[in-house]
Amino acid sequence: GAVVSQHPSWVICKSGTSVKIECRSLDFQATTMFWYRQFPKQSLMLMATSNEGSKATYEQGVEKDKFLINHASLTLSTLTVTSAHPEDSSFYICSARDSHRGSEAFFGQGTRLTVV
Amino acid sequence: GDSVTQMEGPVTLSEEAFLTINCTYTATGYPSLFWYVQYPGEGLQLLLKATKADDKGSNKGFEATYRKETTSFHLEKGSVQVSDSAVYFCALSARASGYALNFGKGTSLLVTP
Numbered sequence: 478g479a480v481v482s483q484h485p486s487w488v489i490c491k492s493g494t495s496v497k498i499e500c501r502s503l504d505f506q507a508t509t510m511f512w513y514r515q516f517p518k519q520s521l522m523l524m525a526t527s528n529e530g531s532k533a534t535y536e537q538g539v540e541k542d543k544f545l546i547n548h549a550s551l552t553l554s555t556l557t558v559t560s561a562h563p564e565d566s567s568f569y570i571c572s573a574r575d576s577h578r579g580s581e582a583f584f585g586q587g588t589r590l591t592v593v
Numbered sequence: 594g595d596s597v598t599q600m601e602g603p604v605t606l607s608e609e610a611f612l613t614i615n616c617t618y619t620a621t622g623y624p625s626l627f628w629y630v631q632y633p634g635e636g637l638q639l640l641l642k643a644t645k646a647d648d649k650g651s652n653k654g655f656e657a658t659y660r661k662e663t664t665s666f667h668l669e670k671g672s673v674q675v676s677d678s679a680v681y682f683c684a685l686s687a688r689a690s691g692y693a694l695n696f697g698k699g700t701s702l703l704v705t706p
Contacts, residue, residue: 483636511693520682520696521637534691570636572694580625580644580692587636 480504481573483585490561490592498556498588500571507573510554511582512546515568527554561592595620595690599683599697606704612670614700616657616683619664624685626650626659626666627694631680640668640681673704 480503490496500510509528513521525541527533527548535541543565545557554573558565568589574582600615618624628640628650641650646661655670666683683697 509691513694518701520698521694523693523695526691526693574692580686580688581639581642582686582692582694584637584639 479578479581479583481507481571481583481585483571483588485588486586487589488591490590492562492592493560495557495559496561496590498558498569498571498590500554500556500573500585502552502573502575502583505573505575505578506551507548507554508551508576509574509582510548511572511574512544512554512556513570513572515570515587517568521570524556558590561590563592566590566592595624595685595687595695597683597685597695597697599681599700602680602699602701604700604702606673606702608675608704608706609672610704612668612673612677612702614668614681614683614702616666616668616697617664618666618683618685620685620687622687622689624687626657627684627686628655628657628666628668629682629684629696631682631699633679637682673702675704675706678702678704 512524515521525533525535533546548554570587571585572582625644627642629637641652643650643659649658684694686692
């Protein structure tokens with residue numbers, strides 16, 4: 478149990494376009510989802526936390542108008558990178574937590590975004 | 594705020610050598626502690642965890658003990674294999690931060706035959 482599926486696993490887009498990344502909990506209800514970003518050879522940095530049905534809470538320095546997060550159901554959250562630029566190229570990873578099942582969150586496979 | 598500090602890499606070991614990767618943390622309250630592993634080009638995999646003081650997490654020959662008195666969660670393995678080559682992240686989560694994970698910078702391990 479506790480499987481999180483993230484899609485796509487990789488994407489290449491042109492500068493100025495928008496990209497949507499999906500994160501689905503397949504066998505549990507994700508009351509909370511977390512989005513992280515990882516630059517090459519660096520650690521994961523939390524971008525935002527979203528609770529189902531509520532607006533996401535963004536970490537300091539993360540542009541909420543650029544990284545749109547939607548968590549409209551208990552099994553799906555999406556991250557949309559709007560007007561992507563090469564500096565947005567990174568590895569984006571989601572994790573999901575069911576508050577009724579303890580504190581552990583489960584990770585998706587990650588999405589490698591390359592903006593050209 | 595909460596933070597995790599882990600030893601800088603890269604760490605290079607010969608096969609069958611003993612591995613220690615140090616991790617210390619600062620946190621208010623009582624966090625849960627984790628070790629994650631990331632193989633090249635892949636996502637994160639949970640390696641082991643401990644949720645309270647003196648708990649020992651173990652998996653695949655790796656072990657780490659939650660030491661509250663030294664605020665540490667060092668990762669150890671008695672005999673590493675080439676397949677253990679990866680980046681290892683120490684992390685903590687706490688109720689105060691909504692259980693978001695706070696990661697260390699990661700330690701790259703290379704095991705040579």
